[in-house]
């Protein structure tokens with residue numbers, strides 16, 4: 001179907017408050033009405049007969065939805081599990097490795113705090129070292145990201161933990177090259193694709209990382225609490241679910257499919273999220289979301305009087321972009337976010353990296369170019 005971003009028909013697919021200019025799809029996604037409707041039906045079904053739903057029929061239903069997800073991300077379903085979020089996927093991967101004192105984990109300095117916290121815990125409990133690869137930003141070319149990791153590797157490096165899309169700076173990292181680097185230097189590699197599924201086409205078998213995790217509740221527009229965790233064949237038998245439950249040691253899927261009693265409707269409503277994306281067309285969606293962000297970031301940067309931190313190369317960013325704030329900005333990131341929301345009903349995050357504040361815009365089908373113009377005109381008058 002042909003469609004225009006931000007048109008009334010497209011906006012009506014989502015339940016978002018029409019009074020808010022919503023430019024933060026990146027943080028928690030936004031779930032379309034069709035997915036919420038399927039989830040509500042599933043909840044009714046679950047509450048009508050909880051034992052049938054969560055007991056007898058669950059293993060077959062979980063397997064069916066997993067097969068569908070596996071096709072979408074190009075994974076062998078035998079190595080793919082559903083988890084609640086990327087934070088849990090990272091936890092499962094880090095827990096699988098027999099860390100030795102002095103082992104080093106290299107993570108990009110644009111990395112996500114919750115993930116670094118998981119490594120800091122290993123620092124305290126297992127004596128590993130957290131090493132940051134310094135990725136320049138502004139960035140001229142993708143090769144600088146690979147160079148940053150290459151320079152951080154030492155003979156003690158055990159694992160590279162690579163963001164597929166960085167959170168604060170919205171950069172796409174060249175994961176194929178980074179997996180190749182890890183292989184060449186004898187390191188394990190965990191790819192944190194929290195923002196990747198739906199924003200970028202995925203082929204996890206071709207990528208060949210040891211572990212991959214990514215959210216479905218962001219750019220696949222699934223209900224909240226849907227994510228993937230992938231383990232390569234070498235790791236499947238040695239990897240446990242982040243929560244130990246009945247399935248412990250009974251097999252990869254047995255472990256992950258039952259984290260204890262939970263609301264399984266988020267996972268089971270995934271077919272509606274895929275249908276939503278299929279109707280808009282995944283390729284068209286990616287291209288239109290990227291175009292919104294490309295135009296939006298230029299307009300916002302112009303209004304702020306700042307240089308863009310990287311070129312328009314499509315390999316450098318997808319459906320999000322970070323624009324630096326001029327130095328001497330009045331207020332912290334959270335203060336700026338609260339002010340924009342309170343005074344202008346614009347929802348946009350302000351991130352920070354290397355002592356600088358960035359405004360991070362997202363582009364999703366419900367956005368229109370006018371949303372970025374509203375942001376730009378408000379930011380231009382900020383003092």
Ligand SMILES: Cc1ncc(COP(=O)(O)O)c(C=O)c1O
Nearest residue numbers: 085086087112163167192194215
């Ligand atoms: C790079 C990165 N990793 C991990 C996460 C954690 O995602 P979640 O809170 O869904 O677990 C995020 C969230 O935005 C992220 O940007």
